[in-house]
Amino acid sequence: MPVTDEAERLPGAGGDPAGERPDVPLGSLPGWREAAEAALYGPGGFYLRPEGPAGHFRTSVHASRLFAEAVARLLCGVDEALGHPAELAFVDMGAGRGELVHGVLAALPAEVAARARGYAVERAGVPQPLGAEGDREGGPGTGPGEGAGDPVAAAGAAAADVVWCATPPQGVTGLLFANEWLDNVPLDVVEADPDGVLRRVLVRPDGTEVLGGPLDEGPDARWLRRWWPGAARPGLRAEVGRPRDGAWAAAVGTLRAGYAVAADYGHLRASRPAHGTLTGFRAGREVPPVPDGSCDITAHVALDACAAAGAERASASAGAGRTGAARTPLGAGPAGPRLVTQRDALHALGVNGAHPPLTLATTDPAAYVRALAAASEAAELTATDGLGAFGWLLQPVGMPHPAALPEGTPLAVPPEDGARTAP
Numbered sequence: 482m483p484v485t486d487e488a489e490r491l492p493g494a495g496g497d498p499a500g501e502r503p504d505v506p507l508g509s510l511p512g513w514r515e516a517a518e519a520a521l522y523g524p525g526g527f528y529l530r531p532e533g534p535a536g537h538f539r540t541s542v543h544a545s546r547l548f549a550e551a552v553a554r555l556l557c558g559v560d561e562a563l564g565h566p567a568e569l570a571f572v573d574m575g576a577g578r579g580e581l582v583h584g585v586l587a588a589l590p591a592e593v594a595a596r597a598r599g600y601a602v603e604r605a606g607v608p609q610p611l612g613a614e615g616d617r618e619g620g621p622g623t624g625p626g627e628g629a630g631d632p633v634a635a636a637g638a639a640a641a642d643v644v645w646c647a648t649p650p651q652g653v654t655g656l657l658f659a660n661e662w663l664d665n666v667p668l669d670v671v672e673a674d675p676d677g678v679l680r681r682v683l684v685r686p687d688g689t690e691v692l693g694g695p696l697d698e699g700p701d702a703r704w705l706r707r708w709w710p711g712a713a714r715p716g717l718r719a720e721v722g723r724p725r726d727g728a729w730a731a732a733v734g735t736l737r738a739g740y741a742v743a744a745d746y747g748h749l750r751a752s753r754p755a756h757g758t759l760t761g762f763r764a765g766r767e768v769p770p771v772p773d774g775s776c777d778i779t780a781h782v783a784l785d786a787c788a789a790a791g792a793e794r795a796s797a798s799a800g801a802g803r804t805g806a807a808r809t810p811l812g813a814g815p816a817g818p819r820l821v822t823q824r825d826a827l828h829a830l831g832v833n834g835a836h837p838p839l840t841l842a843t844t845d846p847a848a849y850v851r852a853l854a855a856a857s858e859a860a861e862l863t864a865t866d867g868l869g870a871f872g873w874l875l876q877p878v879g880m881p882h883p884a885a886l887p888e889g890t891p892l893a894v895p896p897e898d899g900a901r902t903a904p
């Protein structure tokens with residue numbers, strides 16, 4: 482999106498109301514966090530539209546049932562590590578239409594399924610039965626945030642064994658899985674002006690941007706120094722991931738014991754994208770981000786920053802109630818967070834794109850065709866230039882990592898408030 486440098490005329494965000502367009506006074510323009518919040522989840526917001534996320538983009542969940550089957554195997558590993566609890570939760574965080582939770586429950590062996598309880602956590606509400614789409618917005622119990630904390634029983638299209646809720650259930654034991662959730666947590670964007678001063682980017686409803694006032698010294702500035710060094714070079718942009726870290730930590734903190742996984746496209750501190758990653762998606766195509774409810778607004782995830790926040794919360798949870806219990810240092814130890822690629826994670830969980838033997842084509846042609854289709858779906862889920870390059874952030878809470886999963890990339894955790902001069 483083109484940026485108009487209005488910084489001279491706008492001494493602070495919310496300051497001088499002078500602007501190019503008299504209909505939208507510059508001083509009243511929101512930053513991207515506020516604008517995306519309203520555009521995605523406010524009245525008429527993108528995620529309240531009847532077609533749901535699958536109408537606009539294809540996640541791993543939509544790509545193949547092999548994904549849910551692999552996550553079901555991971556849930557079995559978590560069950561084993563937890564000693565087969567009487568109730569085993571599967572929490573689908575940012576559930577969309579609940580495709581993952583339903584697929585996981587359906588793929589569980591009977592003995593595990595008998596103890597499993599599925600939760601679909603979705604702030605856009607419970608999907609309506611087919612034919613009731615027109616009633617979705619504003620219908621009882623379907624608005625974002627409605628019933629927060631109070632699980633509402635699923636109706637219509639949603640099966641009875643899944644509990645729909647606006648916020649994750651507290652104190653459960655099991656697996657929390659967030660597929661492409663964190664990239665949709667609204668964030669502010671900053672840009673460095675020609676003098677290297679970081680300014681908040683303000684946005685009009687049509688997506689055009691202006692630079693606001695200098696970023697105050699405060700939590701966002703500290704987050705950027707710690708997690709996005711080099712952001713303050715003239716012309717560069719960064720997304721301020723602090724709200725996302727908080728969202729992940731809060732989700733991790735809902736587990737009494739278990740395992741939390743965030744699967745998303747992301748980046749690490751050593752190689753942040755110089756111009757940020759804010760993007761729009763509409764009807765299967767990448768489009769410029771416009772905060773008017775017509776498209777998704779998404780940004781790649783600073784997975785290492787989320788990892789540190791989640792680890793801190795997990796460590797606090799694991800220490801709670803245990804007098805004098807040693808807390809696991811961030812990013813270290815057998816219960817520290819790990820980052821693996823989706824490709825490696827799925828391979829370890831038994832998904833691979835190997836072609837079936839040609840002999841099967843003559844002995845059982847139908848089985849050969851099915852195996853070929855599965856191999857091609859597995860290849861899509863694990864492609865190094867596609868879904869396979871997603872990161873899986875793995876966070877145990879009061880349990881070790883399940884044995885099946887790979888070691889992954891060690892996560893560097895910089896000190897709380899990095900030095901003012903970026904390395």
Ligand SMILES: C[S@@+](CC[C@H](N)C(=O)[O-])C[C@H]1O[C@@H](n2cnc3c(N)ncnc32)[C@H](O)[C@@H]1O
Nearest residue numbers: 528534540542575576577602603604605660661
């Ligand atoms: C990109 S979609 C992913 C849907 C699904 N997980 C999948 O992989 O197909 C992100 C979903 O997260 C939901 N979401 C965003 N923030 C949320 C929050 N704080 N609590 C619950 N759901 C949220 C959105 O409404 C949206 O349905």
